Every structure is written in structure tokens, then in C-alpha cells.
Amino acid sequence: MLSHLRTMWLVFLHLFHKRETIQYPEEKIQLHPRWRGRIVLTKDPDGGERCVGCYLCAAACPVDCIALQATEDEDGRRYPEFFRINFSRCIFCGYCEEACPTYAIQLIPDFEMAEYKRQDLVFEKEDLLIDSQGKYPGYNFYKVAGLDAGVKEKGKGDNEEEPVDIKSLLP
Amino acid sequence: MPKIYIDNKSFDVKAGKNLLETCLSLGYDLPYFCWHPAMGSIGACRQCAVRVFKDEEDTKGRIVMSCMENVKEGLRMSVSDEMATAFRAQVVEWLMTNHPHDCPVCDEGGSCHLQDVTVMTGHDYRRFEYKKRTYTNQYLGPFIHHEMNRCIQCYRCVRFYRDYAGGDDLNVFSAHNHVYFGREKDGILQSPFSGNLAEVCPTGVFTDKTLKEHYTRKWDLTTAPSICQHCSLGCNTIPGERYGKLRNIVNRYNGEVNGYFLCDRGRFGYEFVNSENRITQPIIRNRTIEAVSHDLLIQHLAMLLPGQTLIGIGSPRASVESNYSLRELVGKENFYQGVNDDQVFLEQKIVDILQSGCVHTPSLKEIEEADAVLVLGEDIWNTAPIMALAVRQSVMKTAAAESLEQVPLPAWHDVAVKELVQEAKGFLANVTVLPSPLNEIAACSMQGAPDDMARLGFGIAHILNPTLPSVGVIMEKAIIIAEALKHAKRPVIITGTGGCNDGLIRAAYDIAVALKTEDRKPGLAFVLPECNSMGLAMMRAPSLEKVAGRVQNTPNVTVVILENDLYRRIPAAKADAFFRQCKNIIVLDALHNRTTEKAHVLIPAATFAEADGTFVNNEGRAQRSCQVFMPAINTIKESFKWLWEIKALLTSASNGQEKHPDELLARLESSLTQFAGISAVAPPRDFRIHGSAIPRESHRYSGRTAMLSNLAVSEPKPLQDDDSPLSFTMEGYRGMPPAPLIPSFWAPGWNSGQAVNKYQQEVGGPLKGGDPGIRLFEQTTATPVFSRDIPDAFVPRPNKWLLLPQHHIFGTGELSMYTKGIAERSPEPYITLSKWDAEQLGAVKGDLLSVKTDEKIYTFPLIIEESLQDGIVLMPAGLQGMDVWSWGAWVNITK
Ligand code: SF4
Numbered sequence A: 001m002l003s004h005l006r007t008m009w010l011v012f013l014h015l016f017h018k019r020e021t022i023q024y025p026e027e028k029i030q031l032h033p034r035w036r037g038r039i040v041l042t043k044d045p046d047g048g049e050r051c052v053g054c055y056l057c058a059a060a061c062p063v064d065c066i067a068l069q070a071t072e073d074e075d076g077r078r079y080p081e082f083f084r085i086n087f088s089r090c091i092f093c094g095y096c097e098e099a100c101p102t103y104a105i106q107l108i109p110d111f112e113m114a115e116y117k118r119q120d121l122v123f124e125k126e127d128l129l130i131d132s133q134g135k136y137p138g139y140n141f142y143k144v145a146g147l148d149a150g151v152k153e154k155g156k157g158d159n160e161e162e163p164v165d166i167k168s169l170l171p
Numbered sequence B: 001m002p003k004i005y006i007d008n009k010s011f012d013v014k015a016g017k018n019l020l021e022t023c024l025s026l027g028y029d030l031p032y033f034c035w036h037p038a039m040g041s042i043g044a045c046r047q048c049a050v051r052v053f054k055d056e057e058d059t060k061g062r063i064v065m066s067c068m069e070n071v072k073e074g075l076r077m078s079v080s081d082e083m084a085t086a087f088r089a090q091v092v093e094w095l096m097t098n099h100p101h102d103c104p105v106c107d108e109g110g111s112c113h114l115q116d117v118t119v120m121t122g123h124d125y126r127r128f129e130y131k132k133r134t135y136t137n138q139y140l141g142p143f144i145h146h147e148m149n150r151c152i153q154c155y156r157c158v159r160f161y162r163d164y165a166g167g168d169d170l171n172v173f174s175a176h177n178h179v180y181f182g183r184e185k186d187g188i189l190q191s192p193f194s195g196n197l198a199e200v201c202p203t204g205v206f207t208d209k210t211l212k213e214h215y216t217r218k219w220d221l222t223t224a225p226s227i228c229q230h231c232s233l234g235c236n237t238i239p240g241e242r243y244g245k246l247r248n249i250v251n252r253y254n255g256e257v258n259g260y261f262l263c264d265r266g267r268f269g270y271e272f273v274n275s276e277n278r279i280t281q282p283i284i285r286n287r288t289i290e291a292v293s294h295d296l297l298i299q300h301l302a303m304l305l306p307g308q309t310l311i312g313i314g315s316p317r318a319s320v321e322s323n324y325s326l327r328e329l330v331g332k333e334n335f336y337q338g339v340n341d342d343q344v345f346l347e348q349k350i351v352d353i354l355q356s357g358c359v360h361t362p363s364l365k366e367i368e369e370a371d372a373v374l375v376l377g378e379d380i381w382n383t384a385p386i387m388a389l390a391v392r393q394s395v396m397k398t399a400a401a402e403s404l405e406q407v408p409l410p411a412w413h414d415v416a417v418k419e420l421v422q423e424a425k426g427f428l429a430n431v432t433v434l435p436s437p438l439n440e441i442a443a444c445s446m447q448g449a450p451d452d453m454a455r456l457g458f459g460i461a462h463i464l465n466p467t468l469p470s471v472g473v474i475m476e477k478a479i480i481i482a483e484a485l486k487h488a489k490r491p492v493i494i495t496g497t498g499g500c501n502d503g504l505i506r507a508a509y510d511i512a513v514a515l516k517t518e519d520r521k522p523g524l525a526f527v528l529p530e531c532n533s534m535g536l537a538m539m540r541a542p543s544l545e546k547v548a549g550r551v552q553n554t555p556n557v558t559v560v561i562l563e564n565d566l567y568r569r570i571p572a573a574k575a576d577a578f579f580r581q582c583k584n585i586i587v588l589d590a591l592h593n594r595t596t597e598k599a600h601v602l603i604p605a606a607t608f609a610e611a612d613g614t615f616v617n618n619e620g621r622a623q624r625s626c627q628v629f630m631p632a633i634n635t636i637k638e639s640f641k642w643l644w645e646i647k648a649l650l651t652s653a654s655n656g657q658e659k660h661p662d663e664l665l666a667r668l669e670s671s672l673t674q675f676a677g678i679s680a681v682a683p684p685r686d687f688r689i690h691g692s693a694i695p696r697e698s699h700r701y702s703g704r705t706a707m708l709s710n711l712a713v714s715e716p717k718p719l720q721d722d723d724s725p726l727s728f729t730m731e732g733y734r735g736m737p738p739a740p741l742i743p744s745f746w747a748p749g750w751n752s753g754q755a756v757n758k759y760q761q762e763v764g765g766p767l768k769g770g771d772p773g774i775r776l777f778e779q780t781t782a783t784p785v786f787s788r789d790i791p792d793a794f795v796p797r798p799n800k801w802l803l804l805p806q807h808h809i810f811g812t813g814e815l816s817m818y819t820k821g822i823a824e825r826s827p828e829p830y831i832t833l834s835k836w837d838a839e840q841l842g843a844v845k846g847d848l849l850s851v852k853t854d855e856k857i858y859t860f861p862l863i864i865e866e867s868l869q870d871g872i873v874l875m876p877a878g879l880q881g882m883d884v885w886s887w888g889a890w891v892n893i894t895k
């Protein structure tokens, strides 16, 4: 009996609390930057496509909704020839972002992607690529990688020595 | 069998092995880099450390490199020991101090031995704060990509390239921590085995350049066990597909056949499958819209065929199933081998010899283990490259075995053995028209005309068995070779159809039979031209010339040509005449060629990658090649499926029931007894393990729900495979499949091809359950009949030259030429003469000469070969788009 009364009292008190529900869509919710929503492909600080087509995101994806094909430009820089995410399958787990060694693929705070046709939830590279570094500014994979893909020459990286002169026997 | 203790567990192990092999055979995951099962140990990388104890009491023990320590009775060791584990982790950490941050853009990633070992040892964070060493790369030709920063200095590449395969243009340069693995300067790697570097190198320094064009990770490939299509050896391969295109080929270990290696023609010659030149739709010629649907084609054939005399032309590059199906369609008496008279004659001779049971034909493994080899008249370097590699191993191993008799060293101890052997070589006699790279290791080599080489052979046979006819003067070389063969226990004689001379085959047979004694087991190996030449020859059908003759006399025939370009078999004029006389020409093939142009009805056939099929290799080993992927276009089908569909149109009783390879082989066996046993080539199509099929896709195959979602967002039903126990999905039995059905080598912790260790009974031994393949010829106790018919010595004729083929590993193959890199390395047509002959004609190198043969004149630049026998002219065999010439004919040459 007592507990019933207590419950009613607590419910009554809620009348005077601040409201938790908002009037969506007139009113928008504030999302945190690390909120896992729509997936984008970002660009590096120099404006190049960050994705190097390594397939790690695709392998990490538990529902296998990422498909891509890597290709190379004439400098040997790898990038995806196509990059497709089937958002009708995506569960927004963020594993792809975790797997990505280049910060290319990122989940952003946007969930407003509803479509009338399921087919419209298939996003291609044109739909995914944004002109921004997203959450992780400042990183350009090709500046730290060992290979020369037209971004920095061999031995010109911060952590690299000049290429070995193989004709020399000096230590 | 010594007993050893690993972490206090006792094991009975094989003597004469090192601890690393032993541990791996027992299933331990012990990391290693520099050791390779085919190349032995050098102890360079220090990765395979274990702790060995003196005895039971010893608790301290000592760290040793397991690859450098022999198995000893009662030996105690520890793999999981703390100090050994820490040592191994430390070694990887050191190796990684200079390793670039490349995995995401490294083609090795996902099948990288270095990744495997790094994960296995637990190293994960670079503590070293200093800079990384860097190198510049080299251009190494169309097959291999170079990224030298990734090197861990294990020396496997040079050991394979130089020591194992005999190449000399890859080496190690510089010193100390600057060692560099590459060429003296940029340039194409010359060895035809260079592609193996991609698998031998444990890192991404050397990677497959053709894969780079359409890069896909190992885990994303759909793979199936397959058979190489580019020569008669039938090396086992694993082709990988993604998005409907073939992406690469890697080696599939078969202890009896190719072992760990493939040649570059086999590895890179897959691009024809993706060619623009593929036939994708049925074509009915001479109508407004020639490309037709499946149903229209069948309707057309149903009208066209009844009441016609059907003649079938088989093919040495089509599977046993397809050839047999054609034979069933047209009837035994109307089935012809799509091969010219001379070739059929030679191949028949070979089949007769092998079927007689008088002589043993060795596998490649047995050739490797031979202790004396005679190559009689076959340019195996170009016609059977992996056999040449096996012959090289025989020469090296024999020398090592002889040295080890004096100084007892363990055979796996590569450095010590090399030091001991020095320049000594086992016995190889290489008798060919032109010198070949094998001559460098040959104790005895000779160049001559085929008749003279055959006479040398008969001379050897006469020395071995004096009751055989003598060739007159006994050549000194014959004595040397006969002596060496006599002293061998396992001599092997190799010949083939490449010399275009039946005397060579008969002479080789005489030698092999004459060598047979109680304790000497000679082997006689034959090289044939194509992947199923043996299977077709065993069907014993008449030649192309015979069918041409028949068509002349019987008007209104309909010919069905199976995967065969007749312009590569008989001279163009004859082929043209033949086609003119046929009323209807129905051609099944995968790629457009000169024959498909003549077709009235053209039916798209599946290539090996899209088909199941059985191929019989040069030793008579039937091997199953499984379908890798289903062609996206449903009008592309296996030839045998088409042929049964056509047959259903003719026999009202059958209702077009689909035929599967299993049923076809079972029927073949009962109608042609020479194929007895072939139906056991692979487990039947309803074979399941715990109710599950064997998946073609890896367990981490990605993109299933996105690959095709651009076309339709609902995923299609998974493809069904009714022809084999393999499935097209990633679901299924993940344990050890039967050896003929291994779609790819993978084991927990071993993403790289090194996982093969887990599939073998013992490291470097046969696969679990036995190496795949059913040998169709067995030696019996039949009494041999010698051949006594010795050809006359070769005499050059005035103003006439004997026309012979020169084979090219890159160039001669019909299908491999669709690979850009192979086409790049193929020669331009030429005419080769001896120096003396060139002088007689007053021609110098590069001059245009004209050869008149088969009523046509061909003008090509001259190449002069000093060692070529006078009176012979060599021209390249089987170049793309070239006519075939009448090999063995006498031709005129004018300037
Ligand atoms: S993990 Fe990152 S770099 Fe790799 S393919 Fe995916 S998005 Fe591209």
C-alpha cells in the first residue's frame, strides 16, 4: 500500500521536471562527435582521398555491407575505384572506423537517412566522400608509409633515413 | 625412430630432420623465416629459437636455432619456454625496427608470413625511436613488383632464385645493415621461375604485379583447386576470383607434381579468362542479329541437326569430360583428335609405350630424386619448365647425396652441404637442337639434328644392351652417357613430342628398357604439348588430316569443333579447304580465333576457371580441376554441358538431363578401359563432411551484402554447385578437406601460404590423405619389345633446310599470350640458321629471309645460332596469329 502511494507521488513530482522528449523534427537533437551514424569517407590535410583501398573495413564489417575495389594512379597511390556501403544492412557498429588505418572511414553524428526505397540506401563513393578531414585532422597516411606514392619520396618521411647507397660499404 | 621430448611430452619422430621441421610436422606453431622446406636451413634469421636441455635434470638448457639442430634420441626441448619465447619476440622486434608502415598498401597483407610471425610472437608496438632505413626500388619486369623497404634479410629470394632455380640476375648487394636484394640494375628478371619470389619472400618485397592490376586480398578471393592449362605437366594451382574476374594464381602444393613452385607461364598466364576477346553469347552467323539467346540457339540447333552426319573434332586443351561428351555425341567412328597427323603419330607411340607397361614413367618428384638424367631431344626448359626445375634439383641433390656419403652432414643443412659439394654436380646429359640454360649444369650436352640425337640414343641403348643393333661408329658421348646411366640406381630418360621425331621416342624407350635390372629402376618421362594431350591421345582417335580426307568424300557433313583452333594445327590452306567442304560448322570455344570466325554456329564455352574438368598430364596422372567461379553470363557453360544439351535434341528419349563430371568419368571408364580408375580422381559431387560442403570462400570473405547491391539491394540466392562437393559461399566445413579438394591453404595463425605445413603428413611430404591425382599407367611385368629401326644420320641437303620448331616459354602458348606481360616477353617471328648456312646465303643477322613452306612464303628477320646444326632452319612454334608450319619438312630459303 505504502509503495503504491510512493510511486504515485514520484510520478506526480515528474510533472515539474524538465522535459526529456523533444519535438523532433522541428527541434534537432544535439549529438556528440563520436556518435555513430552515417558513414563518410574523408580527405587528408592535403586534399587527397584518404582511403587507400586496404579492404580492412570490409573485412571488419560483421554484416559484410562494404564492398570496394582498390586501384592505383600513375604515381602508385592506391585509392578505391569504387566504394559501396549498403546502409540497408549496416548496423552502425563502427568496426570499420576502428579497423581503418588511415582515418578515412568515419561514422558521423547523422542518422537522418531514411528512404522510401531500400535501393536508395546503397551509397557509392560519390555519396560517401566528403571534402573534410572529419574527426581526425592532420593525418596523411602516405606521409608515414614507406612506399613512394607521389606524396613523399623515399627517405623524406619524418621517421626515415635517406635511401641506402648500395654501392657504399661505409657503415 | 628417435624419441624426443617437447615441453616434456614425448614424440616418436623421424630421424635426419631438424627440430624446426619436426615441430612443424607435429603441429607446433614455431615461427621461422629463412628456412624453406624445399631449400633447407641456413640459420640466418634467428627466428626459430627454442630451448634445448642436456638431460632431464638440466633446467638451464640453452637457446638454439631449431632449424640448425638435428633430431637426436632422447632430446629434450621446449618451444613454449619463457626465454625462447622472449628471444623470438625480440628478433621480430628488431626486424620491425626498419619495417615500413605499409601493410594497408602492401599486396602481401592478409597473406603475409611476416604478419603471421609478428602476431604469433606477440610483438605489437614499435619501441625503437630512431629513424627507419629506406631503399629505392627497381623495375623488375612485367611480373614482379619490388618494394625493398619491406625486406627482413632472410635471403630466401636469392637462395631460391640462384641456388634452387639457377637464375643469375638477382643477387644480394652491399653490406651490413644495408644489404639489398635486387638486380645489378633495373631490368626484367630473366628466370622463368621468377614468379615464385612472390611466394618465397615472406614479406611484400616481391609481389605479383598482375594481381596489382586488380588487387584483392587473399581473404576476399573465391578459390578452388585447379590445374595449370599451359603445358602437359599439370601443375596444381589455386586461381582466385573476385567480381567475376580471375585475379591471380598461386601454387597448390602437390608433393608428386609441382611441389612448392610454378613457372611464370603457369602463374601469370591466366588473363585470357578476363579477356575482351571472350565469346560471351551464342552466335548464329548470317542473320541480322547474330548474337542470340540460349533458347534461340537450341531451337536453331534442333532444326539444323537431325538427320545430319555429325563429325566431332576434339581438343588437347579441353577436359577429358568434354572430349568424351563430344565422342558420345557424334559416335566413336565420327570422333577425331583435333591434332595433326604427325603429332597424333608421336603421341600414339607414347601412349603405346606407356600402356605396354614395360617401363615406369616417373612423376616430377621422382625426376627430382633421379640420380642420373638424360634429356633426349626435348627442350624442356621451354616446353615443360617445371620439369626443367625438377631436373636441376636432381642434379643438385645427387651431388649432395654423393658428398654426404663421405662426410655425414644432415641433408637439410644447406650452407654446410653447399660448402661441401662446391661445384660438383649429379649427372645430366642434355641433348637438344639448341643449347638450353640446363647445359650450365649438364655433365654432357650435345646439339644436333633430331635424327642424330635419336642415333645417339640408339647408340647408348646398344652399349647398354649389345643385342640391340649398333649405329656403326660409337660416339664418345654415347659411352659417357651409357656409363653414367649404368652407375645410377634411379636413372630417368626424358623425351617428348617437341623434337617432332619418333626416333627420339623409340630410342629413349630402348634405353630405359635396356637399363632395367633388379636393382636399377629406370624411368621414362615424356613431354607432350598441352594440358590434356595425354587424355586425348588415350582416346585413340584419328587425326585432323583423316577428317579432312573424309569430308572431301562425304558432302554435307556437320562438324562440331571443341575448343580448338584448327589454324594452330594444320596449315592455313588445308584448314580453309576443310572448312569450305563442311556444310555446317559448329564451334564451342571460349575465345574468338580464326576457327571461330569460320563457325556458322558459335557456342560460348567456359574456360578452366569456370568449369569442372579432368586433365591427364604427361605421366598419365588424371587430375581434377574444379570450377572457381560461375560466369556472370549464363550463356557461358562447360562444353560438356552444351554437348549433352545438343545430344538431347537428337535423342528423343533423353530430356536434356544434366550430366556431371562424376557420371561422365564413370561412363568413360566403362566404355574405354584404358581410363580405368579415373572416376576416383576426386570425391563425388555429393561428398559432404558432417553434412557440409567445402567452401570456396574464406571465413572472412567480405562484402557479401554489398558486392551486387548496386544492381539490386536484395541479395540473390547463393549459387549452387551440383558438380562438385565445393560450395560458392563461405559456409561449410572448415576443417581439413580431402587433398583433391583443397580450395586454399589457411590455418589458424597462418594466413600466408606457409599454412601448407598443416596440410601435409609431414613437412615437405605428401598432403594428408595422399597427393591428388590418379595415375592411369602402371608398370607391369610385360616383356618389352625393343625398337630396332634406327634412322639414318642427318645429312644437310643443298639449298634445302629441315624446318624445326623452336618453343618459347613465353610465346608458344595459345592462351598464355593473352597476358600482357607474357606477350611483352614473347619473341617476334624469326628464322634461325647456323652460321655456315647464313654465310652460304650471304645473309647477316637481322636480314629478312623468306621461307617457302605449305605453298606460302614467310619473310622474317634472321637470327644466327652458332651451335645449330647446318642444314636446319628453326622457326618459333605457336606464336599468336601465326600459321602453323609443317615441322620436319624440307623447305627453301631465299634472301
Ligand atoms: S579501412 Fe580505411 S583505408 Fe582501408 S579500405 Fe576501408 S576506408 Fe579505405
Ligand code: SF4
Residues within 6 Å of the ligand: B099, B100, B101, B102, B103, B104, B106, B107, B108, B109, B110, B112, B113, B114, B115, B150, B202, B203, B204, B205
Ligand atoms: S610485408 Fe607484411 S608486414 Fe610488411 S608491410 Fe607488407 S603486409 Fe605488412
Ligand code: SF4
Residues within 6 Å of the ligand: B150, B151, B152, B153, B154, B155, B156, B157, B158, B181, B200, B201, B202, B203, B205, B206
Ligand atoms: S627480399 Fe624477401 S626473401 Fe629476400 S631477403 Fe628480403 S625478405 Fe627475404
Ligand code: SF4
Residues within 6 Å of the ligand: B228, B229, B230, B231, B232, B233, B234, B235, B258, B262, B263, B264, B265, B266, B267, B384, B385, B386, B387
Ligand atoms: S610447368 Fe607447365 S603446368 Fe607447370 S606451371 Fe608451368 S606451364 Fe603450368
Ligand code: FES
Residues within 6 Å of the ligand: B020, B031, B032, B033, B034, B035, B041, B042, B043, B044, B045, B046, B047, B048, B049, B065, B066, B067, B068
Ligand atoms: S628459420 Fe631458423 S634461423 Fe631462420
